[in-house]
Structure formats: C-alpha cells, structure tokens
Amino acid sequence: MNSVEPLLLLAVLLICFIVAFAIGSNDETMSPAVGARVFTVRAAVVIGGAINIIGAISLGGGVSEKVGSDLVGGQILTTSMIFAILISMAIWLLVASATKGLPISTTQCIVGSVIGVAIGAPLLGIAGWGISSVDWLVVAEIFIGWVLSPVVGFVIAGLVFALVRRIQKRAAGLSAHERQEKLAAYALALFLIITGLSRGGNDVANAVAPLVNMADFQGTVTLGSFTIGAIMIPLIVGGIGIAMGLAVVGRKVIKTLATEVVTLTPVSALSASISVSLVMFVGTFFGLPLSGTHVLVAALIAVGWVSREPVKKKQVNNILISWVITVPISAILGIGMLFLTQMIF
Secondary structure: OOOOOHHHHHHHHHHHHHHHHHHHHOOOOOHHHHHOOOOOHHHHHHHHHHHHHHHHHHHHHHOOOOOOOHHHOOOOOOHHHHHHHHHHHHHHHHHHHHHOOOOOOHHHHHHHHHHHHHHHHHHHOOOOOOHHHOOHHHHHHHHHHHHHHHHHHHHHHHHHHHHHHHHHHOOOHHHHHHHHHHHHHHHHHHHHHHHHHHHHHHHHHHHHHHHOOOHHHOOEEEEOOEEEEOOHHHHHHHHHHHHHHHHHHHHHHHHHHHHOOOOOOHHHHHHHHHHHHHHHHHHHHOOOOOOHHHHHHHHHHHHHHHHOOOOOHHHHHHHHHHHHHHHHHHHHHHHHHHHHHHHHO
C-alpha cells in the first residue's frame, strides 16, 4: 500500500484511537478483582490501563488479525469496508458502555458489522458482495460457540468453586480460612494482570488492523536518539486509546460485573477467572472466536449459585438482552458507516 497524505494519516490514526478507546470502555478484565475487593475501582482502572499499554506495545505487533475474512469466504475487504466495520463496532461499544455499563462482546460487534457490510455493499455499487458472500456455515459455527461457551464456563466455574469450598471446609479455624482467602486474593491479582497483558495485545489488533500493511508504518522511525519500528506508532496510539477508554468509561462496566451480578470473595472470583481462562484457551486453540464477556458472566452466575448468593436477575437480563441485539445493531450500523466511508475513500 502506498504512503498517504499526512492529514489522512492523522485521520486514520484518530479513527484507530477512537476504536481502541471504545474497546477499552468495555474492558471488564479487572471486574472480578473489584468484586472481591482485591482492587478498588480506581486501582483496577490504573493497573488495567497500564498493563493494556504494555501488552499492546509488547505483544500487539505479533498478533495477526484478518477482520472478518473467514466470514466472507476469504474475500478481500476494501479499505472503506474495514473502516466501516471498525467505526460501527466503536459506536455500539461506546453506547452500551456509557449508557448502561453493559459488558457486550467485541466479537459479536465485529461479526455483526462484517455481515452488515457484506450484505449492504451491493446497495452502494460494490460488486462481488451480498448475502451469498457470507459463509453462513462459519456464522453457524460461531453462533454455536457463543451458546456453548457460557454453558461450559458455568459448569467449570461451578465445579472449581465447589471443590475449593470443600477444601475450605477442612481448614481448621477462622484464621486458616482467612489465610486461604488472602492467598486467593494474591493469586487473583497476579492472574488478572497476566490476562490483561495478553488481552491488551489482542485487543489492540482490532483497532490497528487496517494500519499494519500501510507503507507509512513499515521500516523504522527515529525519535531523538531512539530508533523504533514504525508499527510501534499505531500500537502505542492503540494502547493509550484502550487505557483512556477504560479510565473514562470502562469503570462503569467494571462496576456492573463487580457489584451488580453477584457478591464475590477472592476465592469465588479466582474460580470464575480460572474458568474463563480455560474456556478461552481451548476456544483459541481450535480457532473459535468466543466471547470472554459471555463466559465471565456465566462463570460469575455459577459461583453465585454454588455459594447460594443471590444473583441480581434484572442486571443479568439486561446483559442477555444486550447480547441478543448486538449482532443486528452492529449489522445496521455497519451498513450506515459503509455509506459514509465509501464517500470518503
């Protein structure tokens, strides 16, 4: 891809920053630690933002993302289509995060936007697209993963927490029980920091994917006495965007999962986090684009069920509704944004 004009390059970086900001605004990684009172919301935002930047810079360059390629049978998305997908995703993530603090799935946003853009392209004179261009078998496979992964996450979290509670009952005295909770708190903090690093590296790829092959971000650049890879510029912009989104808007999403689903202890929060990690690892190994958000909510409900803590049904219902409407809303937004980006590009 040829170099672009400086103003257009700045505009592209700005769009990617906005997308990264939107992703950060819906980052619920630290919510189990807040719910278990291991971190305050402020500490979670500061720590989460820092590790997102570190993860984006250190791991983001090695993440290869083809936004929606499998969904459309490997067809090459145009620049305007890619940006329509990213902008529509950013809009819905920001709306859901800022209004209700709902933890929605970035994966669902992308899938919905890709489907909308592919179906709507012929209406704007882009040949070779339409309903038939979408691989509906892949859509079905993804949908099955969305349905099954929360179920598996629920079962694993419930089993892990039930086992831990059985071990806790064998602890002699209150001090032993408190010592177990304290160890669980340290383990949870370490576990979520490691998870946050990997998530920062993966999430930033969704924001900077269109920039990876631009000539302007190939090779190296010199900043004073330092020489760095040019690709570090969008990675840094994306990492800062995710951190700022988490700081400005994301605290609302963290509070929702930390306090408005079920009451957590360090042990129950760690059990839920372990379940999410296992399910997402297996899903990634088999190439299934699962939603960590879906699995985490199911795992939190499971530990509440095992501990007989009341689950706040109204908030859970709101989360479930947001999941159901995310794909169609993202598809509609994708068509609208494609109309705008076609005029630009």
